[in-house]
Amino acid sequence: MKIGELAHVAQCTVETVRYYEKEGLLPAATRTAGNFRQYGPAHVERLRFIRNCRALDMSHGEIRTLLSLADQPGAGCGAINAVFDQHIAHVDERIQELVQLKAQLSSLRKRCQAEQAVDACGILHGLAAMETEAKHKRHTHLG
Amino acid sequence: MKIGELAHVAQCTVETVRYYEKEGLLPAATRTAGNFRQYGPAHVERLRFIRNCRALDMSHGEIRTLLSLADQPGAGCGAINAVFDQHIAHVDERIQELVQLKAQLSSLRKRCQAEQAVDACGILHGLAAMETEAKHKRHTHLG
DNA sequence: CCACACCCTGAAGCTACTATAGAGTCAATG
DNA sequence: CATTGACTCTATAGTAGCTTCAGGGTGTGG
Numbered sequence: 001m002k003i004g005e006l007a008h009v010a011q012c013t014v015e016t017v018r019y020y021e022k023e024g025l026l027p028a029a030t031r032t033a034g035n036f037r038q039y040g041p042a043h044v045e046r047l048r049f050i051r052n053c054r055a056l057d058m059s060h061g062e063i064r065t066l067l068s069l070a071d072q073p074g075a076g077c078g079a080i081n082a083v084f085d086q087h088i089a090h091v092d093e094r095i096q097e098l099v100q101l102k103a104q105l106s107s108l109r110k111r112c113q114a115e116q117a118v119d120a121c122g123i124l125h126g127l128a129a130m131e132t133e134a135k136h137k138r139h140t141h142l143g
Numbered sequence: 144m145k146i147g148e149l150a151h152v153a154q155c156t157v158e159t160v161r162y163y164e165k166e167g168l169l170p171a172a173t174r175t176a177g178n179f180r181q182y183g184p185a186h187v188e189r190l191r192f193i194r195n196c197r198a199l200d201m202s203h204g205e206i207r208t209l210l211s212l213a214d215q216p217g218a219g220c221g222a223i224n225a226v227f228d229q230h231i232a233h234v235d236e237r238i239q240e241l242v243q244l245k246a247q248l249s250s251l252r253k254r255c256q257a258e259q260a261v262d263a264c265g266i267l268h269g270l271a272a273m274e275t276e277a278k279h280k281r282h283t284h285l286g
Numbered sequence: 287c288c289a290c291a292c293c294c295t296g297a298a299g300c301t302a303c304t305a306t307a308g309a310g311t312c313a314a315t316g
Numbered sequence: 317c318a319t320t321g322a323c324t325c326t327a328t329a330g331t332a333g334c335t336t337c338a339g340g341g342t343g344t345g346g
Contacts, residue, residue, distance in 0.1 A: 004292065011277040014293085019334060034342050036293055045271065052273040056248055057241075060333075070267050077255060077264035084252050084266055091245045098238045098285070101200055105231045108199075112224055121220035123227055124213050128188065130195040134154045141332075142241070143286015143301095147323065157324085162303060177311045179324055203302070284301075286332095 003029075006039045010047040017047065023060060025050055025067070058087055059141045090140035146172075149182045153190040160190065168193055168206060201230055202284040233283035 007014045020026040021037075026047055029037035046067075053063045062083055069080050111122025118124060150157045163169040164180075169190055172180035189210075196206045205226055212223050254265025261267060 002293075011275045013335080015335065016333085018294090023333090032342095034293080036342075048273075048275050049271055051275045052270050054333090055273070055276060055278070056251075057244055066267075066270070070261055073260075073262060075261055076258045077261045077266070078258040080261065080264055080266055081252070081255055081258075084248070088245065088248045088252060091241055091248060095238060095241045095245065098234055098241070102231065102234045102238065105199055105227070105234060109224075109227055109231060112220060115219045115221040115224075117216075118213055118218055118220045118223065119216060121223055123220070123223055124209075127195050127209070128192050130191075130198070132154045132191050132194045133198060135198070141286075143284075143332095145324075156304080158304065159302085161325090166302090175311090177324080179311075197302085286301095 001039050001044075003037045003039070006043060006047060009044055010051050012047075012051055020047070020050060025060060025063060056087070057091065057142060061141075062087055090142055094140055094142040144182050144187075146180045146182070149186060149190060152187055153194050155190075155194055163190070163193060166203060168203060168210070199230070200234065200285055204284075205230055233285055237283050237285040 003014050003017055007017050010017075017026065021028055026043065029039050029043065032038050049067070049070075050063055053066065058066075065083055066080060069075065069077070069083075108123055108126045111126050146157050146160055150160050153160075160169065164171055169186065172182050172186065175181050192210070192213075193206055196209065201209075208226055209223060212218065212220070212226075251266055251269045254269050
């Protein structure tokens with residue numbers, strides 16, 4: 001199959017497929033006489049795997065690790081479990097951050113219930129008065 | 144004050160300050176004879192406002208909007224409330240996404256409790272078998 | 287033979303910074 | 317007065333994971 005069809009079955013764009021090839025996530029396809037990429041079932045499987053990982057918000061690094069682990073048939077899957085556990089921890093951490101954020105936002109929002117002059121707007125005052133805190137380094141790739 | 148001191152009181156780096164100036168979030172400073180940027184209290188206030196917004200994960204676009212609204216003293220703050228409500232909705236949406244994600248990840252994780260050969264690993268099988276879904280456009284800038 | 291859908295490469299754009307190189311400024315010290 | 321060291325300047329490139337664009341080539345139906 002050609003790249004358009006592959007992209008279609010894997011629910012992504014043609015550009016994304018080419019990008020994955022350039023990144024080394026997807027092995028390079030063979031080419032037709034006219035220099036079109038030619039794909040088979042193995043490519044479909046791999047691309048679907050990658051897209052499923054991305055749907056779970058894994059980074060390319062995590063996916064690369066999983067793929068290389070999966071490619072060693074003799075190995076055990078302890079390392080795979082570890083990648084997964086760490087990723088779940090990332091997601092959890094980000095959820096906690098966002099929940100806290102929402103609490104802060106909601107409390108600010110309460111300060112301005114009415115339409116009034118901006119000079120009196122409790123939100124703006126709150127934003128100006130907040131204690132500016134140093135941004136702590138993020139351990140996750142989840143924005 | 145010079146840029147280093149400004150960065151210090153606003154809890155960010157010198158590079159970030161220069162970046163905000165280039166982006167137009169922070170007005171350009173006056174310069175000393177030696178071409179060093181020179182800041183006053185108004186810059187401190189504005190930069191702290193920006194950093195506080197960023198601590199609440201607002202995008203530069205959202206901050207730009209807030210700043211320009213705040214700069215119109217005669218105007219009402221309905222538009223400000225709207226920006227805020229929308230941002231809270233973004234955060235909420237992202238929390239929902241991540242909670243769902245975590246459920247998916249946890250259910251996958253349960254499929255492989257033991258160290259075993261990768262061929263038998265339930266996680267890998269699950270990742271390969273998942274229904275690949277089209278990535279829906281994200282309405283938020285929160286990763 | 288032509289239109290049109292599809293494919294190709296390479297480079298730039300997106301967000302919000304961070305990092306680096308190479309040079310200039312300024313206050314204090316010897 | 318020269319030097320040291322902390323600070324500043326500009327310009328450029330890198331980060332993640334794509335998307336978009338420009339400027340072409342390929343292949344098929346009428």
